[in-house]
Amino acid sequence: DTAVSQTPKYLVTQMGNDKSIKCEQNLGHDTMYWYKQDSKKFLKIMFSYNNKELIINETVPNRFSPKSPDKAHLNLHINSLELGDSAVYFCASRGLAGSGELFFGEGSRLTVL
Amino acid sequence: SQQGEEDPQALSIQEGENATMNCSYKTSINNLQWYRQNSGRGLVHLILIRSNEREKHSGRLRVTLDTSKKSSSLLITASRAADTASYFCATDAGGSQGNLIFGKGTKLSVKP
Numbered sequence: 315d316t317a318v319s320q321t322p323k324y325l326v327t328q329m330g331n332d333k334s335i336k337c338e339q340n341l342g343h344d345t346m347y348w349y350k351q352d353s354k355k356f357l358k359i360m361f362s363y364n365n366k367e368l369i370i371n372e373t374v375p376n377r378f379s380p381k382s383p384d385k386a387h388l389n390l391h392i393n394s395l396e397l398g399d400s401a402v403y404f405c406a407s408r409g410l411a412g413s414g415e416l417f418f419g420e421g422s423r424l425t426v427l
Numbered sequence: 428s429q430q431g432e433e434d435p436q437a438l439s440i441q442e443g444e445n446a447t448m449n450c451s452y453k454t455s456i457n458n459l460q461w462y463r464q465n466s467g468r469g470l471v472h473l474i475l476i477r478s479n480e481r482e483k484h485s486g487r488l489r490v491t492l493d494t495s496k497k498s499s500s501l502l503i504t505a506s507r508a509a510d511t512a513s514y515f516c517a518t519d520a521g522g523s524q525g526n527l528i529f530g531k532g533t534k535l536s537v538k539p
Contacts, residue, residue: 357529404469406470
């Protein structure tokens with residue numbers, strides 16, 4: 315069983331479109347995250363979500379919005395896609411807020427044309 | 428920013444040799460973690476060292492932490508071709524959200 319699963323794995327779309335990436339974890343974790351990895355492999359945290367408390371990295375454009383229907387899911391919605399949004403997006407979860415390891419999904423590669 | 432910085436950016440060695448990667452960071456931490464990323468895959472946790480620990484071992488991995496110098500090193504002994512991957516350090520300052528801040532990674536290539 316996959317602990318943290320993301321869909322889709324690949325997403326190719328046009329500028330200006332709106333898209334969503336879904337993430338589910340079956341580990342019973344309380345905290346979930348979204349990271350963006352650019353072409354130079356640099357990982358940047360975008361959001362963390364714990365018990366309905368959302369922490370947003372202030373550098374993330376408001377075109378990006380996380381949505382959590384329940385504790386096991388944290389989806390990422392992106393409006394008005396731009397070329398610079400092309401990257402690999404990783405979902406991760408963590409059992410104990412503030413400690414322990416992250417469990418990552420396999421990533422969703424977004425290409426904006 | 429307490430972002431970690433790995434050194435070197437890229438490392439190429441022969442199978443059987445040891446590989447050492449270094450990580451420096453800027454602010455106080457609760458713990459430091461190392462992750463591995465194979466090409467096209469997600470990150471996988473390797474080892475965690477707490478701020479009150481100086482050295483930790485796990486199989487062929489050895490991690491050291493020097494909080495006075497704000498640095499850590501990851502040593503992979505007797506490397507194998509399968510160790511080829513990118514390796515990232517991540518610092519954890521603790522807190523209610525416990526965000527991990529990742530460095531830029533070291534790309535390790537182990538040649539058979």
